[in-house]
Amino acid sequence: MPALCDVGQREARAAVAPGLTELDVWARVRAAIEREAGSRTPLLADLASGPRTGETGGAPGGRVLAEGDQFALVTDNGHELLSAYPLDL
Numbered sequence: 001m002p003a004l005c006d007v008g009q010r011e012a013r014a015a016v017a018p019g020l021t022e023l024d025v026w027a028r029v030r031a032a033i034e035r036e037a038g039s040r041t042p043l044l045a046d047l048a049s050g051p052r053t054g055e056t057g058g059a060p061g062g063r064v065l066a067e068g069d070q071f072a073l074v075t076d077n078g079h080e081l082l083s084a085y086p087l088d089l
Contacts, residue, residue: 007036008075018067022047022060029073046074 011032015025026047034041046057053070065071 004033004036004041005075008033009073012071012073016065016071018065018069020065021062022049022065023062025065025071025073026060029075033075043075046072048072 008029011029012025015028026045029045029047030041030043033043045060047060048055048057049063049065049071050069052058052063053072057072057074
């Protein structure tokens, strides 16, 4: 079984596209991780795009992704950092 963080990062890379919101991407990431785990999985995430990637990050919101945005995803199960990779649209 691949590491859950790898599953989430692969899904994020596949999901990010102009016109989607941060919440749209997070919904796909969370679903992919839980499908792989076979159950609900406690997760926290910093998911930020555009100017928020250089600020504090934070929980995903309704910001619409635009062409050329930077995109950052950091997932955490409450105990350990699972992954942190920037993505460019």
